Amino acid sequence: MILKILFHSKSNFLHYVIIFLLFFSAINTSAQCAGSDNSITICNIPNSNNKSINLFSLLGAYTTGGIWTDNFFSGGLNLTTGILNAQIINKSGVFTYTYTVNNGIGCKDSAVITVVIGGYSGISSPNVSACSDDLSFNLFQGFNGNFLSPQSNGTWSDNDGTGALTDNFLNAAKAGLGTHSFTYTMPALGTCPAESSTVIVTVFRAPDPGIGSVLLLCDSDYLSFDTNLNLNSRLSGEDANGKWMEISGTSELSSSFDSTIDVRHIYDTFGAGAYNFVYSVLPSNPICDIKKATVTIIIEKQIDLTGAKLVVNSDICENEITTANYNVVLNQGIQKIPNGSYFVTYTISGIVEPITIISNFNNGVLRFSISRIYFPQVGIYTVGIIDVARVGSLGACISKMGSISDVLNVFPLPKIDKATLTIDPICKGFDATVKISGDTNLTEGNYSIVYNLSDSNIAVAQQAFFKVAIGTGTFVIPASLIPVVGNIRISITKITNLTTGCTNVSNITKEFGVKPLPDFANLKLDIKALCQNQPVVVSLSGLGILANITINYNLTGVNNAANQSVVVAVIAGSTSFIIPSSTLVNSGITSLVITNIIDNGGGCGSSINNGTKNFMINAIPKTPTTKDEIFCKNDKKTIAALTPSGTQFQWFNSPANTTVLSANTLLVSGNYYVKEVNAATGCESGRVSALVVINEVPAPTLNQDGQNFCGLDNPTLQSLTNNTVTNGNLFWFDDAINGNKLISTELLVNGATYYGLNFSSSTNCYSDPLAVTVSLANCDVTPDFFIPDGFSPNGDATNDTFRIPDIEFIYPDYSLEIYNRYGSLMFKGNKNKAEWDGKNSDSNMSLDGIAPNGIYFYIINFNKGNKPPKQGRLYLNR
Template sequence: MAKNYINFLQFLLFFVFLTVLSPKVYSQCAGNEGSVTICDVENIANRSVSLFSFLGGSPVPGGTWSDDDGSRGLSTTTGILNAQAIRAGGTYQYTYTAPGAGCAANTAKVLVTIGAFEGFPAPYATKCSDENTYNLFSAFNSTVISPHTNGTWRDSSGNVIPPLLTITNMNGNFQYSYTVPPVPGCDTAPLTTSITLTVIRAPQPGTGRDLLLCGTTDLDGYTAFDVSTLLSGQDPDGRWSGRGITSPSNPVVNLKQVFATYGPGEYAYNYTVLSDNDNCPDKTTTMIITLEKRLDFTGAKIEIEKNICEDEINTATYTATITQGAEAIPDNEYNVTFNVSGPNGGTETIKAFFVNGKLSFPVNSAYFRQVGVFHVTVTGIVAVDSKGACRNIINNLTTDLEIHTLPYLDGAVLTPEPTCQNKNALVHLTNALRLGDGNYNIRYNITGDNSALGQTANITVAGGISTFIVPGSLNIKSGVSTITITNITNTATGCTNTATIRGDLIINPLPNAATVNVVVNDYCLNDPVTVTVSGLGTLTDVTVSYMLQDSNLSTLESVALSVTNGKADFVIPASLLLNTGSTIISVLNLKNNITNCDVNLNNVLDSFIIHPIPVKPTVSPLSFCKVDEVAVENLTPKGNQYKWYDSATATTPLAGTTVLQSGNYYVRETSVAGCTSEPAEVPVTINDSPVPVLNSDGQNFCGLTNPTIGDLSNNTNIPATVVWYDAPDNGNLLSASTRLTEQGRYYGFNFPNSACFSSEYIEVTVALTDCDNVPNDFFIPDGFSPNGDGINDSFVIKDIEFLYPNYTLEIFNRYGNGMYKGDKNKPAWDGMNYEKSGIAGGVAPNGVYFYVLHFNKDNKPPKQGRLYLNR
């Protein structure tokens, strides 16, 4: 109280000084500067201090104030200061600005000194440790005034500490002091106060974690689940509660049974630790076990509300509906994820409600901006409130949305096939490349020589091609009709479009039947029967339909014919003419193949006869010898009615001079009507004896043995039946005793008894030089008498040509002049000089001559000798 009085006297003396002793300030609009010291800031009167009252001079009221140091608590409009709002002791400056102008100075300052304040503590504070933190300032009685905040907290050991304590792990009584610095003019020393904090340990129920399980698939391992495994850091001996807990002290629960009994849901399991102190309440940790049910959408269907045509794209809206399958789906809100294919497709998740087994949701039309088939596939359906424990079963939950193209006939070509009067017309639609394969209804008009409007037809298009029929009842007049398609509708989609394609239909007239005639000649059975149809006018290509009656019957037959000069021929198939006798042909229809127009004919017919053919001749096999060179004229049966052929199908008979060969020949008999029988096969055998075969070296003999034809026969494979001739043709038959000659040629034929003379032969050239040993009587003469008496007229070495076939013989006179040189081709010296010996006239005189014989065989040396010539 004394401190307040002193402050008041100081203020009063300062005020008198300002008003009396300082006339200079008197004239200032803001007044004179002032000051005030407030040491007892805790006094309630200091909540409202008028700073204007501390200005000296004559300040003009109505100005504004500013808190130059940001001390807080000043109203800048009224100048009232709440000193208790200042948070620390010290001196603070405030400025007053007077209103108006024309003053020497329009601002003045007031200095305010605030004394230190350490607060009014509650000496004791009790807290539970589960409050985690404690602010030491909360131990003060803040209903009066809070302590200044510029002080320092210390623990019982004198350590400076922050005012916010962590008390989580504290337990017991703790001492703390708070000191604020002194403020000059008010305090001479720091101000200190103390508090005692009692911390009581709170019960620890531990930290729990939640558990998320799919009740449909995950609970086989949770039939005895210990819920305490979800808890950590808890005090022991707590109490358990929750669905399926059988005892407060037993945390084991059968989650599979809980799910089976109570179904899916969130199940709270509580662990409570009781407190021993009223300051700390009982503590409970709750663990949530969520058991969700897997949803099975097997068999579920999705449908889009409608398919549309191309011209509805800009206005169409779409709604998809999912209908549950065999498993009932609970009514709930679900997140449905689906995918849309296509160039504008994408994936989207929407929220929608299943109600009574159905869920409908809109599908954005932006996905469907062009013609095509779009696949809408649901990939996920999960309840909005689900935590995703189960993977729901979704199989093939898809549907197609089709935007059908309009049926366009742009660029299509309409080509009617020419038809005949009163006949249906086939119209071809081609190049309809903008029409998909399928079925369509068309509307068309007929104009031109025939007229009909609003006609309809159904067509099937494949690959841009189709056809339809214009009924014959619309083609009454010949000429040209124009077919115009005006509208086309796809019967499957109902999409329709206009069209303007057209094509000209040519309607041809019917053929003229009045001049048609038919002629058939008589024929033999199995011969081609030619029919001549005439009176066809200018037609060039026709089809004639006919029937056969009488001895031969047929159904309606047709044949295409080329017409020349109004006439055409055709052959009746042989299968229709199996019987002999009279047959009638009736031509019933004539068609112009160029226009396909036909007309029925009346009484166009002819009668003809099918003659029988003779019976096949009776024949027997025939045999001949080849060497006889028999001809066709030797075959039997004989006669002008028989013709012979070299095959069963040959049509040209063989000439009678045709030489026969082994094989089959065929004979036919021809009747008076010119009909030929079936061929009779005659096996003809041309026999021949095998040609003789000469034994190896069978042609070689030794002339010294005088071999004969019999010896030559013995050197063949058939010595008993071989016969020899001196020429192959028209030669002389040689007897067995005929002597063989050197280099003689002989021709051997085979002629067995009661068999054919062989047509072939062997030719043998005999050699008589096959002599191995020189006989003891081999003799070289020592003289001769060439006098022409026929006895010993030449010098010859007998049989030397057989023994030494390559010998040479030289004869010399006594002067050594050569007189003669011979060999087997010139074996005899007749006494004439054939060498250039100088002998006149060439006649060798009587006398002694010398010879040299060269054997030229087996390396035998030449032999020399002499001979005497005596004429």
């Protein structure tokens, strides 16, 4: 019997072909002990008979006791009973099952049963719904669960062309809202036809709570915390009319419809932390679930390590490099740091990349260790903390660090075995100075050494301390250890750096000598009195056979100077030197005290018992106080006009000139120098300068013929100014010295001399005078004159004289003669005597002094060109 059932397969097509060929090539063979190969096709899968197909019945004659093998792991065969349940095979296809007998008594055989499972597409449900937020809705959910489930190796097709189908999964969001049709098809196989089922899916809109956000805040930004934060503003794309609830217990929401919270109040009340608020939106259909979005307010506390102290323990010497352990202690600063785990990032000088470790703060102290590999050699290493962040922090705050560092030193061992020891020969009774320099590794700082002395002076295990600067150090061997003249050897056995505490052995030696002292019992001194700032010459005698000496001395009294020194040559037991003027600034009695004299030839010196000498330094006058002066050139100022003045003051025209200027020396612009001289001591002050500025105003100059005018024009001083080249400030005077200033409207007088001076308003100075004698006879016309025909000399101030107006301007050399009717001369005039007052002033006869009323006759002699004289008459009426 052949059963036809539908079966879906998604197995490999090649596999299907191979099995299919096996099926069509199956040949019933003659009965074997395991039975014969056979085949069966099952198309109508839902048929209940297909749940229990006995494969033994397909073997024909067979030997019992064999075992079944499900060659393609279909899962439908009970390997014990040989019953095949085609309904639990979830794929269509060709499957083989092998029965094998090996009973040990001559039957060793197998037979293959080939089963073709046809396609089955299942029974779809009448109503299938999906929510629009389901991105992978399984269309197999669209089959009626009351019927046998479809096989799995069919093919789905998108009937509406939504483009939202991938295999059996529907992207409901992509498909969009509404009803969509999808067909599931199982292909034909062998004699089994193809089958298909259609699933109708209605996509309903899912509620959208939007996308919640995280508001990440740092407590250091407290003032910017929102006191009226609408949680809806922290959502995007949400449906309206949702409900809020809080799950952090802040009690900020008064109801499910309240969406406003006070972030600052949350922080004030609960402090730093994470606070969650959930927005829920109900679906409009029973298919979709309630959707929720969460808004999280995270307030992190800023780590403030201001004032924190870092200690890296501990400095070592270089012989400890391979065994040293380094521990770091970070103590909190002004802010208490909560206990817990922290990321600590630190740097080490010489290491390029920062190092980050996790360690714990415990009661304000964080400890961690640093590997010795970071400190491989002698050097100075700076360890600095650049960031501390709590483990789990979201980075809302930038830690406030400040400068947190410590210096770790790997100190070298002090090494001086290759150093140079320098010890100058010393004189008996003096300390010996030992200089250590050259090839050493000594850094600046304090050191101690242990040394031994041998040969002429012996000492053992002596300790000395010294300081090294710029690679050199010196220490002293006390004179008490080297009292004997002769050669001595020093051996340094140990050196310690007192700063680092590093100690090293030493094996360095040096020889030096102790010399005898000279004798100065016959020494004599002499110093002359002098003025301040003059060289003080000290003469010495009684120096014996010495050739070159160093004199060490002090000054006491009004001048004090300690530890002064001078080197001088000695000739025939005598020498001299000058005490620097810089040490002799005060006048009065000063004492020279020679403390010792050193023989530079032998290098030894002796203290002096008879080396004191007093001498007088006379005071120099104080430097005069002067002032700069500004004069006008025409003031003719002299040296006597300068400040200060007096016989004790001497003036010079240069700082070095020795010629004293007399008091009547006329001043010019430039610097003058004055000093004061004390007549009694001969001491003189320093010179001080005074700047003299002689302001000179250029004198005005007269244009050519500028003094010539025509009196008919009534020229004034302004007319004269117009004929003068001036600086714009020209004034006229009636005298060159102490003259009266004239106004510009004043009429010029013929033959008068005027003095013009330019004036400078910036310097308040006048120029030298320009003297101008005016001529008013420069007239080029010869007009007819008005000659009065009478006058009345009665003393009423009106017409009291006879005068020919302006004749002197046209005919400056004219003459006038007046006669009475008897021909007697009454008056003779010219430009200097131009008016007749009616008296017989020029009569050569014995006439009365007053001319009587009557007619008189005049003659005018023009005396110009060839103009003839003019005669006329006039009437005198008193």
